[in-house]
Amino acid sequence: MKAAAIVEYKQPLVIQDMPDPEPGPGDAIIRTEACGVCRTDWHLWQHEWTWIGMELNLPRVPGHEFGGEIVECGKEVTRFKRGDRVTVPFHLGCGKCEECWNGRYNLCFAYGAIGVHHDGGYGELVRVPSADSTLVRLPEGVDGFTAAALGCRFMTAYHGVVDRAAVRPGEWVAVFGIGGVGLSVVQIASAIGARVIAVSRSDEKLAMAREEGAEATVKAGPNAPAEITEITKGGAAVTVDALGASTTTIPAILSLARAGRHVQLGMTGIEDAGKIAIPMDLVVVKEIRIAGSLGCPMTSYAGMLAMVASGKLKPARLVEAAVNITEVNGVLTAMTGFQTRGFHVITSWQAAAV
Ligand SMILES: [Zn+2]
Ligand SMILES: [Zn+2]
Structure with missing residues (x-):
């Protein structure tokens, strides 16, 4: 199979032929139809996030935002079969720990993350460990693209808005940082009836936020x-930090009202290196709640996918361009200067140079 791999940090990904992955007993092999190029990939490529243990074992094929068709299952897989069309949350649920038993598959760290600790969707084929407790079946009308x-940006936004902030219709939601996650938050919060304010330093991104339903921009x-x-x-x-910076x-x-809720979706970059000084006295006197939000548990996918299938949510609107695997280095380089406006999705491995 063809795949793009990080061989050396900050150096162009190498596009190469690699052996097809073989399934272990609980694994499934997915033929990737489409895979998002994410700012997480950029952070990993820059050798950041080592402060939370995100060290890559190079070479590593990135890619944690993909959908496709199962081509092979290990003998212990019972919920899925060859030919099923699925998507893969970046967090792998082991199915055997207390978090998984409680439905918090996104907080199971037993097997790490796809595209970080296991090769991911920049390859034509992906081995997904622990398929029964990780894969999500795609409904009719939701294609691999x-x-x-959906993920990780859109699904992260959904979990943050719907589960962690429990946004209600009519509430004011201010979204800081209008990249892929921020635009997703704007679209989802608007779809469930919230009044959304988008905050960005870019007029162009504020205009995009209005198109996704923002009532006001700042x-x-x-x-x-x-x-x-x-x-x-x-x-x-409700305020949402969709970027992750002081x-x-x-x-x-x-910007919060009394009893406001802040949801932190973005993780910090090298400038903050994991630490932000919070106005904590204000948190006390206004009884502010601060919630972290990571990915989206399998249990929340049903609601999100139903809204996607019915057209109420439109994650594919946020795709800026479909690209060939040979173009990923250009996309990652553009991210360095925050020059990408929406999602880039790899949809072809065919013309890949070797
Ligand atoms: Zn688990
Ligand atoms: Zn991602």
Whole structure:
């Protein structure tokens, strides 16, 4: 099979022929129809996130946002069979630990993440460990391309908005950082009836947020919390940091109403290296709740996929371009300068150079 692999940090991915993966007893082999190129891949390629144990064993084939068809199953797999069309949350549920038993598959760290600890969807074929407790069947009307557009950004946004923030219709939701995750949050929160304010330093991204349903937009900067407080007449009920930086987390918390909820979706980059100074006294006197949100447990996919199948949610709208595997280095380089506007999805391995 053809695959693009990180062989050396910060160096172009190498596009090469690799042996087809073989399934272990609980594994499934997926033929990738489409795979998203994600800022997570960029962070890993830059050798960041080592502070939370995300060290790659190079060479590594990245890619944790894909959908496709099962071509082979190990003999212990019971819920899936060859020919099933599936998507793969980046978090692998072992199915045997307390988190998995409680439905928190996204918090099972037993097998790590696909594309990080196991080769992922930048390859034409992917071995998915622990298939029965990881794979999600795609309903009619949701193709592999749409599945790639779902995750991790869209599915992370869904879990954050619906499960962690429990956003209700009519609530003000201010979204900081309008990249792929932020646009997903805008679309999902709008679809469930929230009033959304998008915050970005880019006019172009604010215009895109309006197209996804944002009612108001605010330019990022020192005045953003005051502007949001003015628009909402007292502060947002929910703020979402979709980027993960002190320049987004802190103004987000400053923009909350009393009893507001802040959801942290973005993880930090090298500037903050995992630590952000939070206005903690404000958290106390306003009874603010801060919730982290990671991925999306399998148990929440049914609701999300039903909204996608019925057309209420449209993750594929957020795809900027479908690309060939040979183009991934160009996409990752563009991410360095924040020049990508939406998702890029790999849909072809055929013309790959060797
Ligand atoms: Zn588990
Ligand atoms: Zn991702």
